[in-house]
Amino acid sequence: MVSKTKIQLIRSLTHKKFRLEHQLFVIEGTKMVVELLESQWQVAQVFALPEWTESLSAELWHKSKDKIQLVTTKELEALSQLTTANQVVALVAIPQRNWDYTQALSMPCCLALDHLQDPGNLGTIVRIADWFGISHIFCSSDCVDLYNPKTVQATMGSILRTQVYYVDLPTFFEHYPHQKVYGAMMNGNSVFTTTFAPPHCILIGNEAKGIRPQLLPYIAEHITIPKHGKAESLNAAIATGIIAGIATATLKR
Amino acid sequence: MVSKTKIQLIRSLTHKKFRLEHQLFVIEGTKMVVELLESQWQVAQVFALPEWTESLSAELWHKSKDKIQLVTTKELEALSQLTTANQVVALVAIPQRNWDYTQALSMPCCLALDHLQDPGNLGTIVRIADWFGISHIFCSSDCVDLYNPKTVQATMGSILRTQVYYVDLPTFFEHYPHQKVYGAMMNGNSVFTTTFAPPHCILIGNEAKGIRPQLLPYIAEHITIPKHGKAESLNAAIATGIIAGIATATLKR
Numbered sequence: 171m172v173s174k175t176k177i178q179l180i181r182s183l184t185h186k187k188f189r190l191e192h193q194l195f196v197i198e199g200t201k202m203v204v205e206l207l208e209s210q211w212q213v214a215q216v217f218a219l220p221e222w223t224e225s226l227s228a229e230l231w232h233k234s235k236d237k238i239q240l241v242t243t244k245e246l247e248a249l250s251q252l253t254t255a256n257q258v259v260a261l262v263a264i265p266q267r268n269w270d271y272t273q274a275l276s277m278p279c280c281l282a283l284d285h286l287q288d289p290g291n292l293g294t295i296v297r298i299a300d301w302f303g304i305s306h307i308f309c310s311s312d313c314v315d316l317y318n319p320k321t322v323q324a325t326m327g328s329i330l331r332t333q334v335y336y337v338d339l340p341t342f343f344e345h346y347p348h349q350k351v352y353g354a355m356m357n358g359n360s361v362f363t364t365t366f367a368p369p370h371c372i373l374i375g376n377e378a379k380g381i382r383p384q385l386l387p388y389i390a391e392h393i394t395i396p397k398h399g400k401a402e403s404l405n406a407a408i409a410t411g412i413i414a415g416i417a418t419a420t421l422k423r
Numbered sequence: 424m425v426s427k428t429k430i431q432l433i434r435s436l437t438h439k440k441f442r443l444e445h446q447l448f449v450i451e452g453t454k455m456v457v458e459l460l461e462s463q464w465q466v467a468q469v470f471a472l473p474e475w476t477e478s479l480s481a482e483l484w485h486k487s488k489d490k491i492q493l494v495t496t497k498e499l500e501a502l503s504q505l506t507t508a509n510q511v512v513a514l515v516a517i518p519q520r521n522w523d524y525t526q527a528l529s530m531p532c533c534l535a536l537d538h539l540q541d542p543g544n545l546g547t548i549v550r551i552a553d554w555f556g557i558s559h560i561f562c563s564s565d566c567v568d569l570y571n572p573k574t575v576q577a578t579m580g581s582i583l584r585t586q587v588y589y590v591d592l593p594t595f596f597e598h599y600p601h602q603k604v605y606g607a608m609m610n611g612n613s614v615f616t617t618t619f620a621p622p623h624c625i626l627i628g629n630e631a632k633g634i635r636p637q638l639l640p641y642i643a644e645h646i647t648i649p650k651h652g653k654a655e656s657l658n659a660a661i662a663t664g665i666i667a668g669i670a671t672a673t674l675k676r
Contacts, residue, residue: 294658303651328654362672398556398671401581404664405547411661412668418651419615 172217172245180249180261186315193264195317197329199256200225205327207234212263217241217249222257251319264317269308269335271345278368278421280306280349281414282339284385285376286313286406293324294407295374300328302418307334308342308371339373343388346371350390352417353381354409358392366417374413377406425470425498433502433514439568446517448570450582452509453478458580460487465516470494470502475510504572517570522561522588524598531621531674533559533602534667535592537638538629539566539659546577547660548627553581555671560587561595561624592626596641599624603643605670606634607662611645619670627666630659 180196182188189195194214197206200222206213207230216238223231223238241249249259281304286292292314299307314321316334325332343351349369373389375381381389395404395412404412433449435441442448447467450459453475459466460483469491476484476491494502502512534557539545545567552560567574569587578585596604603623626642628634634642648657648665657665 294661297654297658298661300652300654301648301650301657303653305652326654326656331653360672362669395554395668396672397554399553399558400556400584401550401553401579403579404554405550405660407658408547408551408661408664411657412665415648415665416615416669419613419649 172239172241172249177245177248180259181251184251184319186318189264189315189317195262195264195322196251196319197260197262197322198250198252198258198319199323200258202327202330203258203260204230205330206260206262209330211265211330213237214261214263215239216258216260217246218258219243219246252323267333267335269337269342271341277304277306278370279304279366279414279417280308280369280371281410282308282310282342282351282371282373283313284310284339284373284381285379286374287377288406289314289318289320290324291377291405291407292316292318293321293326293329295410296321296325296332296334297328298407298411298414300325300332302414304414304418305331305333307332308339309334309336310339311336339385340388343371343385351388352391352393352413353385353389354413355381355389355392355394358394360396361393361413361416362396364391364393364416366420368421370417372410372413372417374406374410425492425494425502430498430501433512434504436514437504437572439571442517442568442570448515448517448575449504449572450513450515450575451503451505451511451572452576453511455580455583456511456513457483458583459513459515462583464518464583466490467514467516468492469511469513470499471511472496472499505576520586520588522590522595524594530557530559531623532557532619532667532670533561533622533624534663535561535563535595535604535624535626536566537563537592537626537634538632539627541630541659542567542571542573543577544630544658544660545569545571546574546579546582548663549574549578549585549587550581551660551664551667553578553585555667557667557671558584558586560585561592562587562589563592564589592638593641596624596638604641605644605646605666606638606642607666608634608642608645608647611647613649614646614666614669615649617644617646617669619673621674623670625663625666625670627659627663
Protein backbone atom coordinates (compact mmCIF):
# COMPACT_ATOMS: atom_id res chain seq x y z
CA MET A 171 0.00 0.00 0.00
CA VAL A 172 1.45 3.35 -1.07
CA SER A 173 0.49 6.22 1.25
CA LYS A 174 -1.35 9.26 -0.03
CA THR A 175 1.50 11.43 1.24
CA LYS A 176 4.00 9.48 -0.86
CA ILE A 177 1.82 9.77 -3.95
CA GLN A 178 1.48 13.50 -3.38
CA LEU A 179 5.24 13.87 -2.88
CA ILE A 180 6.06 12.04 -6.11
CA ARG A 181 3.47 13.88 -8.14
CA SER A 182 4.74 17.19 -6.78
CA LEU A 183 8.17 16.43 -8.25
CA THR A 184 6.95 17.37 -11.73
CA HIS A 185 7.58 20.90 -10.43
CA LYS A 186 11.11 22.21 -10.05
CA LYS A 187 10.20 24.01 -6.83
CA PHE A 188 9.43 20.72 -5.09
CA ARG A 189 12.40 18.90 -6.62
CA LEU A 190 14.62 21.61 -5.12
CA GLU A 191 12.83 21.45 -1.78
CA HIS A 192 13.07 17.66 -1.46
CA GLN A 193 16.28 17.20 -3.49
CA LEU A 194 14.57 14.30 -5.23
CA PHE A 195 13.47 13.49 -8.78
CA VAL A 196 11.82 10.61 -10.59
CA ILE A 197 13.14 8.06 -13.09
CA GLU A 198 10.60 5.80 -14.79
CA GLY A 199 10.54 2.86 -17.14
CA THR A 200 11.72 -0.72 -17.08
CA LYS A 201 15.07 -0.20 -18.77
CA MET A 202 16.12 3.09 -17.25
CA VAL A 203 15.44 1.93 -13.69
CA VAL A 204 17.56 -1.20 -14.23
CA GLU A 205 20.42 1.05 -15.38
CA LEU A 206 19.74 3.26 -12.34
CA LEU A 207 20.04 0.36 -9.89
CA GLU A 208 23.26 -0.75 -11.59
CA SER A 209 24.70 2.77 -11.29
CA GLN A 210 26.18 4.66 -8.36
CA TRP A 211 23.22 7.02 -8.14
CA GLN A 212 21.48 7.18 -4.79
CA VAL A 213 18.03 5.61 -5.02
CA ALA A 214 15.52 6.53 -2.29
CA GLN A 215 12.75 4.11 -3.26
CA VAL A 216 11.48 2.03 -6.15
CA PHE A 217 7.77 1.32 -6.77
CA ALA A 218 7.37 -1.63 -9.09
CA LEU A 219 4.87 -4.12 -10.44
CA PRO A 220 5.77 -7.70 -9.39
CA GLU A 221 6.46 -8.69 -13.03
CA TRP A 222 9.20 -6.07 -13.28
CA THR A 223 11.07 -7.38 -10.23
CA GLU A 224 10.93 -10.88 -11.73
CA SER A 225 12.91 -9.62 -14.73
CA LEU A 226 15.79 -8.44 -12.48
CA SER A 227 18.97 -10.46 -12.19
CA ALA A 228 19.43 -12.26 -8.85
CA GLU A 229 22.36 -9.97 -8.04
CA LEU A 230 20.44 -6.77 -8.76
CA TRP A 231 17.43 -8.01 -6.83
CA HIS A 232 19.59 -8.84 -3.84
CA LYS A 233 21.33 -5.47 -3.93
CA SER A 234 18.09 -3.50 -4.34
CA LYS A 235 15.30 -5.44 -2.66
CA ASP A 236 15.24 -3.32 0.49
CA LYS A 237 14.34 -0.29 -1.58
CA ILE A 238 11.72 -1.93 -3.77
CA GLN A 239 8.07 -1.65 -2.83
CA LEU A 240 5.65 -3.78 -4.86
CA VAL A 241 2.61 -1.89 -6.10
CA THR A 242 -0.56 -2.58 -8.04
CA THR A 243 -1.15 -1.24 -11.56
CA LYS A 244 -3.56 1.30 -10.10
CA GLU A 245 -1.02 2.54 -7.56
CA LEU A 246 1.66 2.77 -10.25
CA GLU A 247 -0.64 4.88 -12.41
CA ALA A 248 -1.21 7.21 -9.48
CA LEU A 249 2.57 7.59 -9.02
CA SER A 250 3.60 7.90 -12.64
CA GLN A 251 4.39 11.19 -14.38
CA LEU A 252 4.06 9.49 -17.78
CA THR A 253 0.89 9.29 -19.87
CA THR A 254 1.26 5.52 -19.79
CA ALA A 255 2.98 4.17 -16.69
CA ASN A 256 5.72 1.67 -17.48
CA GLN A 257 6.02 -0.98 -14.70
CA VAL A 258 8.33 0.96 -12.38
CA VAL A 259 8.83 4.41 -10.84
CA ALA A 260 12.00 5.28 -8.92
CA LEU A 261 12.55 8.12 -6.49
CA VAL A 262 16.15 9.31 -6.82
CA ALA A 263 18.31 11.75 -4.87
CA ILE A 264 19.56 14.71 -6.89
CA PRO A 265 23.36 14.41 -6.81
CA GLN A 266 25.26 17.25 -5.19
CA ARG A 267 27.46 18.38 -7.99
CA ASN A 268 29.34 21.64 -7.89
CA TRP A 269 31.92 22.34 -10.48
CA ASP A 270 35.24 22.93 -8.84
CA TYR A 271 37.09 25.56 -10.79
CA THR A 272 40.44 24.57 -9.34
CA GLN A 273 39.96 21.17 -10.94
CA ALA A 274 41.92 20.76 -14.13
CA LEU A 275 39.85 20.46 -17.26
CA SER A 276 41.03 17.22 -18.74
CA MET A 277 38.28 16.75 -21.32
CA PRO A 278 39.24 17.04 -24.98
CA CYS A 279 35.68 18.16 -25.76
CA CYS A 280 32.82 19.50 -23.68
CA LEU A 281 29.44 21.08 -24.37
CA ALA A 282 28.15 24.42 -23.07
CA LEU A 283 24.47 25.37 -23.36
CA ASP A 284 23.30 28.96 -23.08
CA HIS A 285 19.71 29.41 -21.88
CA LEU A 286 18.35 26.24 -23.45
CA GLN A 287 14.65 26.14 -22.65
CA ASP A 288 13.07 22.99 -24.05
CA PRO A 289 13.22 19.98 -21.69
CA GLY A 290 13.15 17.50 -24.58
CA ASN A 291 16.04 19.27 -26.27
CA LEU A 292 18.19 19.11 -23.14
CA GLY A 293 17.45 15.40 -22.68
CA THR A 294 18.23 14.64 -26.31
CA ILE A 295 21.48 16.63 -26.05
CA VAL A 296 22.52 14.61 -22.96
CA ARG A 297 21.87 11.44 -25.01
CA ILE A 298 23.92 12.82 -27.93
CA ALA A 299 26.80 13.71 -25.58
CA ASP A 300 26.72 10.20 -24.13
CA TRP A 301 26.80 8.69 -27.64
CA PHE A 302 29.81 10.73 -28.69
CA GLY A 303 31.67 10.26 -25.41
CA ILE A 304 31.34 13.85 -24.23
CA SER A 305 31.20 13.41 -20.48
CA HIS A 306 30.67 16.99 -19.30
CA ILE A 307 27.91 19.47 -20.14
CA PHE A 308 27.94 23.00 -18.74
CA CYS A 309 24.55 24.69 -18.66
CA SER A 310 23.99 28.37 -17.97
CA SER A 311 22.12 28.77 -14.67
CA ASP A 312 18.91 29.69 -16.52
CA CYS A 313 18.80 26.53 -18.67
CA VAL A 314 15.84 24.20 -18.23
CA ASP A 315 16.23 21.81 -15.29
CA LEU A 316 17.95 18.48 -15.93
CA TYR A 317 15.55 16.74 -13.54
CA ASN A 318 12.42 17.86 -15.38
CA PRO A 319 10.51 14.61 -16.14
CA LYS A 320 10.53 15.29 -19.90
CA THR A 321 14.29 15.85 -19.84
CA VAL A 322 14.97 12.72 -17.80
CA GLN A 323 12.81 10.66 -20.18
CA ALA A 324 14.48 12.08 -23.30
CA THR A 325 17.96 11.16 -22.03
CA MET A 326 16.98 7.47 -22.36
CA GLY A 327 19.29 6.64 -19.45
CA SER A 328 22.19 8.86 -20.54
CA ILE A 329 21.50 11.10 -17.54
CA LEU A 330 23.18 8.37 -15.48
CA ARG A 331 26.41 8.52 -17.47
CA THR A 332 26.84 12.23 -18.16
CA GLN A 333 27.86 15.02 -15.80
CA VAL A 334 25.71 18.10 -16.18
CA TYR A 335 26.68 21.27 -14.29
CA TYR A 336 24.81 24.54 -13.92
CA VAL A 337 27.37 27.33 -13.95
CA ASP A 338 27.87 30.96 -14.72
CA LEU A 339 29.15 30.54 -18.27
CA PRO A 340 31.37 33.69 -18.41
CA THR A 341 33.09 32.57 -15.19
CA PHE A 342 33.44 29.06 -16.60
CA PHE A 343 35.04 30.27 -19.84
CA GLU A 344 37.35 32.63 -17.93
CA HIS A 345 38.68 29.76 -15.85
CA TYR A 346 39.53 27.68 -18.91
CA PRO A 347 41.14 30.02 -21.42
CA HIS A 348 43.15 27.12 -22.86
CA GLN A 349 40.06 25.50 -24.37
CA LYS A 350 38.93 26.78 -27.74
CA VAL A 351 35.27 27.77 -27.76
CA TYR A 352 33.33 27.02 -30.98
CA GLY A 353 30.03 28.90 -31.00
CA ALA A 354 27.06 27.76 -33.11
CA MET A 355 26.00 30.95 -34.90
CA MET A 356 24.06 31.96 -38.01
CA ASN A 357 27.01 33.35 -39.97
CA GLY A 358 30.14 31.39 -39.17
CA ASN A 359 32.43 28.97 -40.95
CA SER A 360 30.87 25.76 -42.18
CA VAL A 361 31.00 23.06 -39.53
CA PHE A 362 31.61 20.56 -42.34
CA THR A 363 35.00 22.06 -43.14
CA THR A 364 36.00 23.01 -39.58
CA THR A 365 38.91 21.24 -37.91
CA PHE A 366 38.13 21.12 -34.22
CA ALA A 367 41.31 21.52 -32.18
CA PRO A 368 41.28 19.93 -28.71
CA PRO A 369 40.70 20.85 -25.97
CA HIS A 370 37.55 22.54 -27.07
CA CYS A 371 34.07 23.48 -25.98
CA ILE A 372 31.02 23.59 -28.25
CA LEU A 373 28.68 26.41 -27.26
CA ILE A 374 25.01 26.12 -28.26
CA GLY A 375 22.54 28.96 -27.70
CA ASN A 376 18.88 29.37 -26.88
CA GLU A 377 16.34 27.83 -29.29
CA ALA A 378 14.96 31.19 -30.44
CA LYS A 379 17.60 33.79 -29.61
CA GLY A 380 20.87 31.92 -30.00
CA ILE A 381 23.94 32.75 -27.93
CA ARG A 382 23.74 35.82 -25.68
CA PRO A 383 25.92 38.80 -26.72
CA GLN A 384 27.86 38.74 -23.43
CA LEU A 385 29.28 35.33 -24.35
CA LEU A 386 30.60 36.42 -27.75
CA PRO A 387 34.02 37.55 -26.39
CA TYR A 388 34.74 33.97 -25.30
CA ILE A 389 34.06 32.44 -28.72
CA ALA A 390 37.21 31.68 -30.70
CA GLU A 391 35.45 30.50 -33.86
CA HIS A 392 31.93 31.01 -35.13
CA ILE A 393 30.58 27.88 -36.78
CA THR A 394 27.45 27.34 -38.83
CA ILE A 395 25.50 24.46 -40.33
CA PRO A 396 25.08 25.74 -43.88
CA LYS A 397 21.52 25.94 -45.14
CA HIS A 398 20.79 24.87 -48.71
CA GLY A 399 17.00 24.92 -48.40
CA LYS A 400 14.35 27.14 -46.87
CA ALA A 401 13.66 26.05 -43.28
CA GLU A 402 14.06 29.01 -40.96
CA SER A 403 16.05 27.10 -38.38
CA LEU A 404 17.25 23.72 -37.22
CA ASN A 405 16.17 22.27 -33.90
CA ALA A 406 18.84 22.95 -31.22
CA ALA A 407 19.33 19.24 -30.51
CA ILE A 408 19.77 18.45 -34.22
CA ALA A 409 22.35 21.23 -34.51
CA THR A 410 24.16 19.91 -31.43
CA GLY A 411 24.13 16.38 -32.87
CA ILE A 412 25.73 17.51 -36.12
CA ILE A 413 28.38 19.72 -34.50
CA ALA A 414 29.23 17.30 -31.67
CA GLY A 415 29.45 14.43 -34.18
CA ILE A 416 31.90 16.25 -36.41
CA ALA A 417 33.92 17.64 -33.50
CA THR A 418 34.38 14.27 -31.82
CA ALA A 419 35.06 12.53 -35.15
CA THR A 420 38.03 14.90 -35.56
CA LEU A 421 39.33 13.84 -32.15
CA LYS A 422 39.04 10.13 -32.87
CA ARG A 423 40.39 10.07 -36.40
CA MET B 424 -20.18 31.46 -34.45
CA VAL B 425 -18.52 28.10 -35.16
CA SER B 426 -21.00 25.23 -35.47
CA LYS B 427 -20.78 22.19 -33.24
CA THR B 428 -20.48 20.02 -36.36
CA LYS B 429 -17.43 21.99 -37.51
CA ILE B 430 -15.80 21.71 -34.10
CA GLN B 431 -16.44 17.97 -34.09
CA LEU B 432 -15.03 17.62 -37.61
CA ILE B 433 -11.83 19.47 -36.74
CA ARG B 434 -11.32 17.63 -33.49
CA SER B 435 -11.85 14.30 -35.25
CA LEU B 436 -8.90 15.10 -37.53
CA THR B 437 -6.47 14.16 -34.75
CA HIS B 438 -7.26 10.61 -35.94
CA LYS B 439 -5.86 9.33 -39.23
CA LYS B 440 -9.11 7.52 -40.02
CA PHE B 441 -11.01 10.79 -40.18
CA ARG B 442 -8.21 12.62 -42.01
CA LEU B 443 -8.41 9.95 -44.69
CA GLU B 444 -12.20 10.07 -44.78
CA HIS B 445 -12.38 13.85 -45.14
CA GLN B 446 -9.04 14.34 -46.92
CA LEU B 447 -8.38 17.23 -44.57
CA PHE B 448 -5.86 18.05 -41.90
CA VAL B 449 -5.10 20.93 -39.54
CA ILE B 450 -2.28 23.48 -39.45
CA GLU B 451 -2.07 25.76 -36.40
CA GLY B 452 -0.08 28.70 -35.18
CA THR B 453 0.43 32.28 -36.24
CA LYS B 454 3.55 31.80 -38.34
CA MET B 455 2.78 28.49 -40.00
CA VAL B 456 -0.66 29.62 -41.14
CA VAL B 457 0.81 32.78 -42.72
CA GLU B 458 3.23 30.54 -44.65
CA LEU B 459 0.28 28.32 -45.56
CA LEU B 460 -1.72 31.20 -47.02
CA GLU B 461 1.33 32.35 -48.98
CA SER B 462 1.79 28.83 -50.39
CA GLN B 463 -0.02 26.94 -53.14
CA TRP B 464 -1.65 24.56 -50.65
CA GLN B 465 -5.42 24.38 -50.79
CA VAL B 466 -6.93 25.93 -47.67
CA ALA B 467 -10.52 24.99 -46.82
CA GLN B 468 -11.05 27.38 -43.94
CA VAL B 469 -9.17 29.49 -41.40
CA PHE B 470 -10.46 30.18 -37.88
CA ALA B 471 -8.66 33.14 -36.38
CA LEU B 472 -8.73 35.62 -33.54
CA PRO B 473 -9.23 39.19 -34.82
CA GLU B 474 -5.73 40.22 -33.65
CA TRP B 475 -4.13 37.61 -35.91
CA THR B 476 -5.89 38.92 -39.03
CA GLU B 477 -4.67 42.43 -38.15
CA SER B 478 -1.09 41.19 -38.40
CA LEU B 479 -1.60 40.01 -42.02
CA SER B 480 -0.31 42.07 -44.92
CA ALA B 481 -3.02 43.84 -46.96
CA GLU B 482 -2.27 41.57 -49.90
CA LEU B 483 -2.56 38.34 -47.89
CA TRP B 484 -5.73 39.55 -46.21
CA HIS B 485 -7.28 40.41 -49.57
CA LYS B 486 -6.31 37.05 -51.05
CA SER B 487 -7.55 35.04 -48.05
CA LYS B 488 -10.39 36.95 -46.42
CA ASP B 489 -13.18 34.82 -47.94
CA LYS B 490 -11.78 31.80 -46.13
CA ILE B 491 -11.16 33.42 -42.78
CA GLN B 492 -13.77 33.14 -40.05
CA LEU B 493 -13.23 35.27 -36.96
CA VAL B 494 -13.61 33.36 -33.70
CA THR B 495 -13.49 34.05 -29.99
CA THR B 496 -10.71 32.74 -27.74
CA LYS B 497 -13.15 30.19 -26.37
CA GLU B 498 -14.09 28.93 -29.83
CA LEU B 499 -10.44 28.72 -30.84
CA GLU B 500 -9.67 26.63 -27.78
CA ALA B 501 -12.49 24.27 -28.74
CA LEU B 502 -11.05 23.90 -32.25
CA SER B 503 -7.36 23.61 -31.37
CA GLN B 504 -5.44 20.34 -31.20
CA LEU B 505 -2.65 22.05 -29.23
CA THR B 506 -2.42 22.25 -25.45
CA THR B 507 -2.30 26.02 -25.79
CA ALA B 508 -4.17 27.36 -28.82
CA ASN B 509 -2.14 29.88 -30.82
CA GLN B 510 -4.42 32.50 -32.45
CA VAL B 511 -5.32 30.57 -35.60
CA VAL B 512 -6.39 27.11 -36.80
CA ALA B 513 -6.50 26.26 -40.50
CA LEU B 514 -8.32 23.42 -42.19
CA VAL B 515 -6.26 22.23 -45.16
CA ALA B 516 -6.88 19.80 -48.02
CA ILE B 517 -4.48 16.85 -48.10
CA PRO B 518 -2.68 17.17 -51.45
CA GLN B 519 -3.15 14.32 -53.91
CA ARG B 520 0.39 13.22 -54.44
CA ASN B 521 1.24 9.97 -56.12
CA TRP B 522 4.78 9.30 -57.10
CA ASP B 523 4.99 8.73 -60.82
CA TYR B 524 7.63 6.11 -61.47
CA THR B 525 8.03 7.14 -65.10
CA GLN B 526 9.15 10.54 -63.86
CA ALA B 527 12.89 10.95 -64.01
CA LEU B 528 14.59 11.28 -60.69
CA SER B 529 16.41 14.53 -60.97
CA MET B 530 17.28 14.98 -57.31
CA PRO B 531 20.95 14.71 -56.33
CA CYS B 532 19.88 13.55 -52.85
CA CYS B 533 16.68 12.18 -51.39
CA LEU B 534 15.62 10.59 -48.11
CA ALA B 535 13.87 7.24 -47.63
CA LEU B 536 12.32 6.28 -44.29
CA ASP B 537 11.53 2.68 -43.42
CA HIS B 538 8.72 2.21 -40.90
CA LEU B 539 9.41 5.38 -38.94
CA GLN B 540 6.89 5.46 -36.10
CA ASP B 541 7.31 8.59 -34.03
CA PRO B 542 5.30 11.59 -35.31
CA GLY B 543 7.76 14.10 -33.83
CA ASN B 544 10.69 12.34 -35.52
CA LEU B 545 9.01 12.50 -38.94
CA GLY B 546 8.22 16.19 -38.50
CA THR B 547 11.76 16.98 -37.39
CA ILE B 548 13.14 15.01 -40.35
CA VAL B 549 10.96 17.02 -42.76
CA ARG B 550 12.40 20.20 -41.19
CA ILE B 551 15.95 18.83 -41.55
CA ALA B 552 15.33 17.95 -45.21
CA ASP B 553 14.02 21.45 -45.84
CA TRP B 554 17.10 22.98 -44.18
CA PHE B 555 19.51 20.97 -46.29
CA GLY B 556 17.55 21.44 -49.53
CA ILE B 557 16.40 17.82 -49.82
CA SER B 558 13.04 18.26 -51.54
CA HIS B 559 11.79 14.65 -51.67
CA ILE B 560 11.18 12.18 -48.86
CA PHE B 561 9.99 8.64 -49.59
CA CYS B 562 8.27 6.92 -46.68
CA SER B 563 7.41 3.24 -46.54
CA SER B 564 3.62 2.83 -46.53
CA ASP B 565 3.66 1.92 -42.85
CA CYS B 566 5.47 5.07 -41.68
CA VAL B 567 3.62 7.39 -39.31
CA ASP B 568 1.23 9.77 -41.08
CA LEU B 569 2.63 13.12 -42.25
CA TYR B 570 -0.66 14.83 -41.35
CA ASN B 571 -0.59 13.69 -37.72
CA PRO B 572 -0.89 16.93 -35.67
CA LYS B 573 2.40 16.27 -33.85
CA THR B 574 4.20 15.72 -37.16
CA VAL B 575 2.75 18.86 -38.73
CA GLN B 576 3.74 20.91 -35.68
CA ALA B 577 7.29 19.51 -35.60
CA THR B 578 7.89 20.44 -39.26
CA MET B 579 7.67 24.14 -38.22
CA GLY B 580 6.27 24.97 -41.67
CA SER B 581 8.66 22.77 -43.66
CA ILE B 582 5.71 20.50 -44.54
CA LEU B 583 4.72 23.24 -47.01
CA ARG B 584 8.05 23.12 -48.85
CA THR B 585 8.88 19.40 -48.90
CA GLN B 586 7.35 16.61 -50.95
CA VAL B 587 6.64 13.51 -48.89
CA TYR B 588 5.49 10.35 -50.68
CA TYR B 589 4.26 7.07 -49.24
CA VAL B 590 5.58 4.29 -51.47
CA ASP B 591 6.51 0.66 -51.53
CA LEU B 592 10.23 1.11 -50.88
CA PRO B 593 11.47 -2.01 -52.77
CA THR B 594 9.50 -0.89 -55.85
CA PHE B 595 10.88 2.61 -55.44
CA PHE B 596 14.49 1.42 -55.25
CA GLU B 597 14.00 -0.92 -58.21
CA HIS B 598 12.84 1.95 -60.38
CA TYR B 599 15.89 4.03 -59.60
CA PRO B 600 18.89 1.73 -59.79
CA HIS B 601 21.11 4.65 -60.80
CA GLN B 602 20.87 6.24 -57.36
CA LYS B 603 23.26 4.99 -54.73
CA VAL B 604 21.50 3.98 -51.53
CA TYR B 605 23.33 4.70 -48.26
CA GLY B 606 21.73 2.81 -45.38
CA ALA B 607 22.11 3.94 -41.75
CA MET B 608 23.18 0.75 -39.95
CA MET B 609 24.91 -0.26 -36.75
CA ASN B 610 28.08 -1.62 -38.35
CA GLY B 611 28.92 0.36 -41.46
CA ASN B 612 31.59 2.80 -42.58
CA SER B 613 31.89 6.01 -40.59
CA VAL B 614 29.62 8.68 -42.02
CA PHE B 615 32.34 11.20 -41.15
CA THR B 616 34.71 9.72 -43.71
CA THR B 617 32.12 8.77 -46.33
CA THR B 618 32.08 10.56 -49.67
CA PHE B 619 28.50 10.65 -50.82
CA ALA B 620 28.28 10.27 -54.61
CA PRO B 621 25.22 11.84 -56.26
CA PRO B 622 22.56 10.92 -57.14
CA HIS B 623 21.97 9.21 -53.85
CA CYS B 624 19.32 8.23 -51.37
CA ILE B 625 19.80 8.11 -47.59
CA LEU B 626 17.81 5.28 -46.04
CA ILE B 627 16.85 5.55 -42.35
CA GLY B 628 15.18 2.70 -40.48
CA ASN B 629 12.66 2.25 -37.72
CA GLU B 630 13.49 3.80 -34.31
CA ALA B 631 13.85 0.44 -32.56
CA LYS B 632 14.45 -2.15 -35.27
CA GLY B 633 16.38 -0.24 -37.91
CA ILE B 634 16.10 -1.09 -41.61
CA ARG B 635 14.06 -4.18 -42.54
CA PRO B 636 16.04 -7.12 -43.94
CA GLN B 637 14.14 -7.08 -47.25
CA LEU B 638 15.61 -3.66 -48.02
CA LEU B 639 19.23 -4.72 -47.49
CA PRO B 640 19.75 -5.83 -51.13
CA TYR B 641 19.14 -2.25 -52.29
CA ILE B 642 21.75 -0.72 -50.01
CA ALA B 643 25.04 0.06 -51.78
CA GLU B 644 26.89 1.25 -48.70
CA HIS B 645 26.29 0.73 -45.01
CA ILE B 646 27.04 3.86 -43.01
CA THR B 647 27.28 4.39 -39.27
CA ILE B 648 27.60 7.25 -36.85
CA PRO B 649 30.50 5.98 -34.73
CA LYS B 650 29.83 5.77 -31.01
CA HIS B 651 32.56 6.85 -28.61
CA GLY B 652 30.42 6.78 -25.48
CA LYS B 653 27.82 4.53 -23.92
CA ALA B 654 24.34 5.60 -25.10
CA GLU B 655 22.54 2.64 -26.60
CA SER B 656 21.24 4.54 -29.61
CA LEU B 657 20.85 7.94 -31.20
CA ASN B 658 17.40 9.37 -31.88
CA ALA B 659 16.38 8.70 -35.53
CA ALA B 660 15.98 12.41 -36.29
CA ILE B 661 19.43 13.20 -34.85
CA ALA B 662 20.97 10.44 -36.97
CA THR B 663 19.16 11.77 -40.05
CA GLY B 664 20.39 15.29 -39.32
CA ILE B 665 24.00 14.19 -39.09
CA ILE B 666 23.91 12.00 -42.21
CA ALA B 667 21.87 14.41 -44.33
CA GLY B 668 24.12 17.29 -43.27
CA ILE B 669 27.30 15.49 -44.31
CA ALA B 670 25.76 14.10 -47.52
CA THR B 671 24.50 17.48 -48.72
CA ALA B 672 27.73 19.22 -47.67
CA THR B 673 29.57 16.87 -50.05
CA LEU B 674 27.22 17.91 -52.87
CA LYS B 675 27.68 21.64 -52.27
CA ARG B 676 31.40 21.72 -51.73
